[in-house]
Each structure stands twice: as C-alpha cells, then as structure tokens.
Amino acid sequence: MTSLVLPQDPPPSLGLPRTQRPTFHCVEFCSTMAQLKQFHSQIIRLGLSTDNDAMGRIIKFCAISESGDLNYALKVFDKLPHPDAFIYNTIIRGYLEAQLTRNCIFFYFRMLQDSVAPNRFTFPSILRACCMDNATEEGKQIHAHVLKFGFGEDLVSQNNLIHMYANFGRLGEAQRVFDKIHQPDVVSWITLITGYSRLGFVDQAYKVFSLMPERNSVSWNAMIAAYVQSNRFHEAFAVFDRMRAEKVELDKFVAASMLSACTGLGALERGEWIHGYIESRGIEMDSKLATTVIDMYCKCGFLEKAIEVFGGLSQRGISSWNCMIGGLAMHGQGEAAIQLFKEMEKEVVAPDNITFVNLLSACAHAGLVKEGRYYFRYMTEVYGIEPKMEHFGCIVDLLGRAGLLEEARNLIDEMPMSPDAGVLGALLGACRIHREIELGEKIGKQVIELEPHNSGRYVLLANLYAEAGRWDDVATVRRLMNDRGVKKVPGFSVIEMDGVVNEFIAGGRGHPQAKEIYDKVDQMLESIRPAGYLPDTDGVLHDIEEEEKEHPLYYHSEKLAIAFGLLKTKPGVTIRISKNLRVCKDCHNATKFISKVFNREIFVRDRNRFHHFRNGECSCNDYW
DNA sequence: ATAGGGTTAG
The missing domain is CATH 1.25.40 (Serine Threonine Protein Phosphatase 5, Tetratricopeptide repeat)
Structure with a gap:
C-alpha cells in the first residue's frame, strides 16, 4: 500500500454533486505520517488544499490515529478558510486524546467564535475534556449549550453529561440528567x-x-x-x-473483578476456579488480567502458583514484574525479589517507581538493610527515579524495624517533602517494636493529627502505651477517639472451606457452629500453655473494650478461624487464614505455638504481609 | 458517508 493513484482526470470541481467528486479513502489506508504527507501533497496539487472534505480526512489521520501528528493537523487546519464542524470536532478529539484538555475547551469556544455550529459529535469530547480537567464552570455552560443547540435528546451526549457530573461529585445533577432521558x-x-x-x-x-x-x-x-x-x-x-x-x-472484566474479590477475601479455591475458567474458555489474558491472576495467587498464599503463571506469560509487562516482586516481598522473600529484579533488568524491562516500592519493601520485610540502602540510591543513580513518599516510607520502615531509629529520623528530616502519615506511621511502628516510648509518643500524636479520621493511627499509639504499661494513656487515646467519633474498623478473619468463605469477627457468635468452635479455641489454647504460651494482653485496643480485656483476647477473629480450621480439616493439612487488620502480638505468638503443638503449617495473611507459621516459628522472624 | 458513550491491575 505504498502508491495509490488519485483520480486526476477530470479535475474535481467543488460544484459537483457528492457522488461525482473524488473520494479520499486512500488516506484511510495510511499507516505512517510519511505516507500521509505524500497523499497530502498530491491532494494539494489537485488544488484541494482548502477543501474541507479532503482536508478533513487528512486532519483526522493526523489528529487521532496512533501514528499521527497533532501539530501537522493544526498546520493543515490553519490553512482552511472555512473549516467545518467535522474538522473542529476532530481537532478537539485530538487534543482530548493527547490529554491537552485546556486546549479542547479553548478550541470549542473558538469554534463558536468562528460561527461554526457544534453538532451531536462535538459534545461528547468536550464534556470529557471538562471532566478530565475538572472544569466545573465550563462543564455547566456546555451542558446549557447541549440543550441550546438542540441535542437534549442525544443519548451519547446525555451519557457523557452523567459521567461528567458524577466525576465532579455532583450526583444530584447526574441523576437529574438521567431522569430526563426518555x-x-x-x-x-x-x-x-x-x-x-x-x-x-x-x-x-x-x-x-x-x-x-x-x-x-x-x-x-x-x-x-x-x-x-x-x-x-x-x-x-x-x-x-x-x-x-x-x-x-463472564468476560475478562468480570473475571478480573471476581479475582479481586477472591484476593480481597483470600479465597484461594474460588480464585483457582476463576483462573481455570479463564483458561478453559480461552478468555484473553491481557497484561492486566495476568497481573490480577498473579496478584490473586500471591495474596491468597499460593506463591508457587503465582510464579508458575508469571513464568508462563508470553508477554511480561512492567506490571507483571512489579506484581511478582511485590508478591515475593509480601511473603518475606527478599532475596528472591532481588533476584527477580535482576532478571527484569536482564530482559531490559525498565523498572518504574512501583518496582522500587516493591523491591524496597521486600528488603524491609526481610531485614535486608544493606541491600535496601543500596537499591534506594541505585534507583536514582541508575534510573533517574526520584524517591517519592512511598520510597521514603519503605526505607524508614526498613531502618526502623532494624532498630536504626536515629537514621530513620534523620532521613525523615532530610526528605524533600514533609512526611505523611504513612512515613511517620512506619517510624511509629518501629518505636513500638523497639520500645522507644518517648519518640513513639511524639510521632504518634503527630500521625493522629495528620489523619484524625483513621482509627488505625489511634490504635498504634494506644498499643505503644500499652506496651509501656501506661494504661491511663491508653484510656486517653480511646477517649479521644470516642470524642471525635472515630470508629475502630472491626477486625475479621476468613478461612475458606470447600469453596465456602467462613468469616469470623472477634467474639462473634454468628457462625452456625459457634459453640463447637469456641470449645475448640479453649481446648487449643489450653494445649499450647504447657509448651510455653502465655497470653499477652498488651495489644488490647486491637479488637476490644477495656473491661473485656482478659477474656476476648482468646476470641480474636484469627483464633476462631484457626480453631475452625483445626476442627474441619484432616491432620497435617495447611490452614490458610486472611484478615483485614494486622495480626496482633498475642495471636502471632499463639499461632507459633499452635503450629508446633498441632503440627500444622498455618498461613496468615494480614494487612501488611504473609506469616508462614511452621514448627513454632514464623517466616517473618517476628519482624512485622 | 468521514465522528461520540459504559466495565479490569499495581
């Protein structure tokens, strides 16, 4: 498709009826700008350099197609004495696709100034531009134009109005537009x-x-x-x-959403079912869906399968690599994450800032201080990626966990931006681990004021006070929460059994077999006492109220879920639990003993990472 | 006869 001859004889006359005029379909077969320019010059030689019909097609290619060139389109546009609505629409669309939304809006008003009436194709693009630009005033004005120019019945324009108002947060307006549609x-x-x-x-x-x-x-x-x-x-x-x-x-979108649901619950069996469905029905595995599958296996605790799926991908996009590195990080496999990163470099996939967030968090979870420091510098020196808030968060976490609190603090002071609650929260967590009560108190108060509605921040400070036995201060924090109406997120744990997702909340009696399960918890905790388990009531604010302190600790949601798992599975079968909050100190300790006494592997996914309990030890090395 | 709207990761 390199040479296409345009009809030259007779030369086209603008006065001819449409059917007798030359067509310019050739432009639609262009795949490069070079080809297009050839056609363009031929068309000019035919004397059509100001013909809207011809130039409209040229402009369409330049403004909208993948290999186009918006500036070229604008140059062509500037030579037209009377561009028509199609041409204005096309330029607006080009600006929209280039995300130059201000220019879209500007160009629309220019169209009006040039007395070209917009048509039903004009509004969808311009409304989207307003939407992306958060241009609420212009958006309202253009809404009025939609009606004024008589497109109040055009569905696509109305749908875009709904979209725009919803995006502005104006749901009442969105609903009103919807209600007016016949x-x-x-x-x-x-x-x-x-x-x-x-x-x-x-x-x-x-x-x-x-x-x-x-x-x-x-x-x-x-x-x-x-x-x-x-x-x-x-x-x-x-x-x-x-x-x-x-x-x-189900199509790939539904599959992706359902995989996320499985990921959210830690429902491995159901996730496997969806994955099997994707494979048996030949649902197209694009890079997004692949990432979702890998993420599901990582976060449902089946790391080996995630690695297998990752290895089987024909195309590995950056997000697949990132997801896999993040998965290894979550499972505390720092060395493996670094290996994978090196492989990624070998395959000449350029890491992005997310790659480094995951890599650094891998170092943090595995206690790889030296490596973490190294890659933090490497990121900027080799790839020119400036550290963002999240990267600082990882390094503060890394240093803090390792007990290098002074260095972590200095880093925070040297950050180019002021630290957010996440970064300070990492330091606060480290203060709790290393019992740096004084510093922790200072940071804790700062964190709470940064995010006064986040209950987790209060819990962290209260747990720090509890660690120091300062029960009055624990009560003060709780009072502060109450006064501000901040509700603690209720903790829950889930365990899947034969495809049924069983959910437990602390002290909850909603499960049909509650009696049996609670008896099992009691028995379970009794059997680990001889092995050395002592209940630890420090983390009390985690799930419960003060007066219930001693008792419900035994009935934290993960203990219920583990007891249910022991009850319902054969000896030796791995138990997989996932919970929405971080696992508390007592549950962590108890689970270690359970894994030994009952001779079970227990996987617990918490908010932060995986804990793989086996023979009295946890893969996190008590580092969480 | 050339053009417009909805759903999926990290």
Missing part, C-alpha cells in the same frame, strides 16, 4: 451506577442496578466492581452468582 440505554444506567459507586454510594448504585430493565455483562460487572472496590466481597460474590444463574457468560 429511553436510557444500558450505557446510561451503567454510567450512573459507576458514578454512585466511585463516590462511595454503593447502596445507591445497587438501587439503580436493580431498576435496570436489561443487563449485559458490562452492567453486571459494574455492580460487582462496585462491591469489590468498597471491600464488600461477599456481596460481589452474591451478584456474581446471580449473574451466572441468569446465564450471562
């Missing part, structure tokens, strides 16, 4: 559902979802994703089951 289509519904969900109104999203007259896989997925993103995994499963019951096939 026949909303599936996209209108989905846009509204996603709008509610992204702003955290999941129940409202569900109300809309349940009103939909017809649903396709995209709408099912919008609802599933809404639940997954708000950590309501059981509800995601419920919607998924309904979708299956209605015989809707």
Whole structure:
C-alpha cells in the first residue's frame, strides 16, 4: 500500500454533486505520517488544499490515529478558510486524546467564535475534556449549550453529561440528567451506577442496578466492581452468582473483578476456579488480567502458583514484574525479589517507581538493610527515579524495624517533602517494636493529627502505651477517639472451606457452629500453655473494650478461624487464614505455638504481609 | 458517508 493513484482526470470541481467528486479513502489506508504527507501533497496539487472534505480526512489521520501528528493537523487546519464542524470536532478529539484538555475547551469556544455550529459529535469530547480537567464552570455552560443547540435528546451526549457530573461529585445533577432521558440505554444506567459507586454510594448504585430493565455483562460487572472496590466481597460474590444463574457468560472484566474479590477475601479455591475458567474458555489474558491472576495467587498464599503463571506469560509487562516482586516481598522473600529484579533488568524491562516500592519493601520485610540502602540510591543513580513518599516510607520502615531509629529520623528530616502519615506511621511502628516510648509518643500524636479520621493511627499509639504499661494513656487515646467519633474498623478473619468463605469477627457468635468452635479455641489454647504460651494482653485496643480485656483476647477473629480450621480439616493439612487488620502480638505468638503443638503449617495473611507459621516459628522472624 | 458513550491491575 505504498502508491495509490488519485483520480486526476477530470479535475474535481467543488460544484459537483457528492457522488461525482473524488473520494479520499486512500488516506484511510495510511499507516505512517510519511505516507500521509505524500497523499497530502498530491491532494494539494489537485488544488484541494482548502477543501474541507479532503482536508478533513487528512486532519483526522493526523489528529487521532496512533501514528499521527497533532501539530501537522493544526498546520493543515490553519490553512482552511472555512473549516467545518467535522474538522473542529476532530481537532478537539485530538487534543482530548493527547490529554491537552485546556486546549479542547479553548478550541470549542473558538469554534463558536468562528460561527461554526457544534453538532451531536462535538459534545461528547468536550464534556470529557471538562471532566478530565475538572472544569466545573465550563462543564455547566456546555451542558446549557447541549440543550441550546438542540441535542437534549442525544443519548451519547446525555451519557457523557452523567459521567461528567458524577466525576465532579455532583450526583444530584447526574441523576437529574438521567431522569430526563426518555429511553436510557444500558450505557446510561451503567454510567450512573459507576458514578454512585466511585463516590462511595454503593447502596445507591445497587438501587439503580436493580431498576435496570436489561443487563449485559458490562452492567453486571459494574455492580460487582462496585462491591469489590468498597471491600464488600461477599456481596460481589452474591451478584456474581446471580449473574451466572441468569446465564450471562463472564468476560475478562468480570473475571478480573471476581479475582479481586477472591484476593480481597483470600479465597484461594474460588480464585483457582476463576483462573481455570479463564483458561478453559480461552478468555484473553491481557497484561492486566495476568497481573490480577498473579496478584490473586500471591495474596491468597499460593506463591508457587503465582510464579508458575508469571513464568508462563508470553508477554511480561512492567506490571507483571512489579506484581511478582511485590508478591515475593509480601511473603518475606527478599532475596528472591532481588533476584527477580535482576532478571527484569536482564530482559531490559525498565523498572518504574512501583518496582522500587516493591523491591524496597521486600528488603524491609526481610531485614535486608544493606541491600535496601543500596537499591534506594541505585534507583536514582541508575534510573533517574526520584524517591517519592512511598520510597521514603519503605526505607524508614526498613531502618526502623532494624532498630536504626536515629537514621530513620534523620532521613525523615532530610526528605524533600514533609512526611505523611504513612512515613511517620512506619517510624511509629518501629518505636513500638523497639520500645522507644518517648519518640513513639511524639510521632504518634503527630500521625493522629495528620489523619484524625483513621482509627488505625489511634490504635498504634494506644498499643505503644500499652506496651509501656501506661494504661491511663491508653484510656486517653480511646477517649479521644470516642470524642471525635472515630470508629475502630472491626477486625475479621476468613478461612475458606470447600469453596465456602467462613468469616469470623472477634467474639462473634454468628457462625452456625459457634459453640463447637469456641470449645475448640479453649481446648487449643489450653494445649499450647504447657509448651510455653502465655497470653499477652498488651495489644488490647486491637479488637476490644477495656473491661473485656482478659477474656476476648482468646476470641480474636484469627483464633476462631484457626480453631475452625483445626476442627474441619484432616491432620497435617495447611490452614490458610486472611484478615483485614494486622495480626496482633498475642495471636502471632499463639499461632507459633499452635503450629508446633498441632503440627500444622498455618498461613496468615494480614494487612501488611504473609506469616508462614511452621514448627513454632514464623517466616517473618517476628519482624512485622 | 468521514465522528461520540459504559466495565479490569499495581
């Protein structure tokens, strides 16, 4: 497709009816700018350099196609005496795709100034530009234009208005636009559902979802994703089951959402089922889906399988590498993470800042201080990546855990930005481990004021006080939380059994076999006492109230889940638990003893990492 | 007859 002859004879005349004029389809066969320029010059030689029909096609290629050149499009545009709406729309679209949203808006107003009436194709792009630019004023104004120019009935424009208002956080406006549509289509519904969900109104999203007259896989997925993103995994499963019951096939989007739900719960068996489905149905494994699968196996504790899937990928995008390195980090396999990083470099995949977050956190979790320091410098020196907040967080974590609190503090002082709650929280955690009460207190108060609504920050300081036996101060922190109306996130643990996800909350009696399970906990804790287990009540604020101090420690959610696991599985079978908070000191200690006395491997995934308990020891080396 | 909208990682 290198030479294409344009009709030269007779020379086209602008006065001819459309059917008799030359067509310019040749431009649509272009794949490079060089080819396009050839056609362009031929067309100019035909005397058509100011012909909208011809130039519109040239501009379309330059402004929108992958291999185009927006500046060239603009040059062509500047030579046109009377560009038509198509051409303006195309340039606006080009700016949009180049993410030059201010220029989109600017160009739209220029279009109006040039007295070219916008058409129904104009508004979707310009509304998206307003959306991306957070241009609320212009957005409202353009909404008025949509109506004024008579496109109040155009569905695509209305759907984009819904999208835009939702993005602005103006759900009332979004709903009003939706309500005015005579026949909303599936996209209108989905846009509204996603709008509610992204702003955290999941129940409202569900109300809309349940009103939909017809649903396709995209709408099912919008609802599933809404639940997954708000950590309501059981509800995601419920919607998924309904979708299956209605015989809707899952596509790669639904598969990805459901894998995330499995990841969130630590539901390995169900995750394996989805993965098997993807393979047997030949659902396309793009790099995003591959990353989701690998992430599921990592976070559900099946690291070997994650490595296998990773190894089998024909294309390894940066995110696959990052995910795998992060998985090794989470399992405390620092050396392996570094090995993998070196392999990545060998395959000439350029690491990005996330790669280094994961690599540094691998060093931190494995206590590889020397290596961590090395790669922190390496990142900037070799790849020119300036450390961001997260990188400082990793290094502070690394140094702090290793007891190098002074160095961690100095690093914080030298940071180019002021430390956020995450960075200071890392230092605070280190203070608790190393019983640096005074420094910890100072940092703890700072952290709380940085994130006064994050209950975890209060818990950390309270635990530090508890560590020092300062019970009055523990009470003060709790009072502060109460006064501010900050609710502690309830801790829960889940264990999957024959594909059923069993969820436990501390002291909860909701499980049908509660009696049996609680008896098992008592028996379990009695049998580890002779081996040396002593209950440790320091971490009390973790799950419970003061007056219940002594007792419910025994009934922390992970103890219930482990007891259930012992009850329901054959001797020797590995027990896998995942919980939403960090595992407390007492549970960690107890689990070590359980692994020895009951001769079981126990995997516990907590908020931060994996703990692999075996024969009385934990893979984290008590380093968490 | 050239153009527009919805869902997925880390």
